[in-house]
Amino acid sequence: MGRGKVEMKRIDNKLSRQATFHKRRRGLLKKAQELAVLCDAHLGVLVFSSTGELYDYCSPHTSWSELIQRYKGITNAQLQGTNRDDDQKLLEDIARLKRERDHLVASHRMMTGEDMPCSTTKEELADLEQKLECALGKVREMKDKFLNQQLEESRHKVSILEEKNSLMRHVMNHDEQPRAVVEAELMAPMMLPASAFGSFFPEAEEEGLSTSLQLWPQQLPDVQDPSLQ
Template sequence: MGRGKIEIKRIENTTSRQVTFCKRRNGLLKKAYELAILCDAEVAVIVFSTRGRVYQYSNDNIKEILEKYKKYHAQTSKSGSYVDINSQQYYQQETVRMHQQIQTLTSSNRNLMGNELSTLSLKELKFLEGKIEKGLTKVRTRKTELICVEMEYREKRGLELQNENTYLRSKIEENLRGQQAIIMQPGVDDENHPEFDARNYYEVNMMEVPPHYAHHQDHTELHLGFKTTTGPST
C-alpha cells in the first residue's frame, strides 16, 4: 500500500509532534546535503525547534553565506522599490489606454449602427460608408456561398429521392408482372374458378311446370270446382 496523504496542519499531540519534527528535520538536512553535492550550490539551513534548539547545515562557512544573503537582500529591496514604482506607473498608463480604446470601439460601433452621426465630418462619413460597403460585400458573398451550397444539397437530395422513387416503381412493376405471370399459368385458378360440371345441376324443362306451381294450380281448380257444385244450377 502506498503512503497516505496527511493534512498539513499543526500536530496537537506533543509526542507525535516531536517525533515528526525529528524525522522531517533529518530529511531536510539530508536533502540540503544532496543539493549541495549534486548541484555544487551554496546551501545553508537553519532550524529552530519549539524548545529553542538550533539545527544547522552548511557546505561552506555559514557566516559568509549569511553575509552574502544580507547583501543580496539589501540590493533586492532597493531595486524592488524602484521596480514597484515603475510597475505602478505602467499599469496606470495601460489602464488609461484600455479605457480610451473601449470608448473608441463603443463610438465606432454606434456609428456603424447609424447612431451619433452628427459629430462626424464629411471625411469620417465617407470612411464609415466605405467600411459599411466592404462589410456588406463580405456578407453578401458569404450569403451567396451558403445559398449555392443549399441549392446543391437540394439538387442532390432531389436526385436521390428521384432514384429511390424510380427504384420503388420498378419493384412495384416487377411484382405486378410476377402476379400476372402466376395468374396466366394453367391450372393455377382451378380452386378459385372450378370448371362447370353438369352433374352438379338439375336439368330444367322449360315446358314443365314447377312442382310448387302445379300444386297451387290443383288447389285452385278444386276450390273452383267446389264452388261450381255448390252454386245454383243452370
C-alpha cells in the first residue's frame, strides 16, 4: 500500500516536527551533493532550524565567498538594467506629457484669441466661432439647470413652511379653551376649599384664601327655635 499524500502545513507536534526536519534536511543536502557532483554545478545550501542550528553545503569546486560575489554581480546587473529601463520609460512619458501640455496651451490661447496667427483663414475663424458658440450654449444649459435646481429647492422649502403654518393655524383655531383656562382647570384640584371636605376653617378666610366657590354664607343667620322659648 503506497504512502498517503502529506498535507503541506506546519506540524503541530514538536517531536514529529523535529524528526521530519532532520530527515528532510539530510535528503536536501544529499540531493544538493548529487547535483554538484553529477552535473558539475556550483551551488550552496543554507538551512537554519527552528532552534537556530545551521546546516550548510557548498560544492567542492567553489567557495561561499565566490558564490556570494557571483550572486551579487548578477543581481546588481539585473537591478541596474531594470532601473535603466524604468528611467528611459519615465523620460519618454515626461516628454509625451510636455508635448500634450504645449498643444493644449496653444489651443486654449487660440480659442481665447490671445495667440491668433496672422495666417488664419476665414474658414478657420468660422470654425472657431462655431466652437465658441457651442461651448457657450453648453455653459448656458448648465447654468439654467443649476438655477432650476435652486428654484425647486426653494419651492420645496416654501411648501414645508406653508404646511407648518397651516398646521399651527388649525391647532389654534380648533382650540376650544384658552391656555389660561386650561391651566386654571388643571390647578383647580390643588386649591379645593376646606368646606368641600365637610368642615369650615375661618383662618383660611382671614388669610385671604376666599377665591374658591362658597356653597353657603360665611355667617349663619340667627334662627330662634319656638320650642326653646
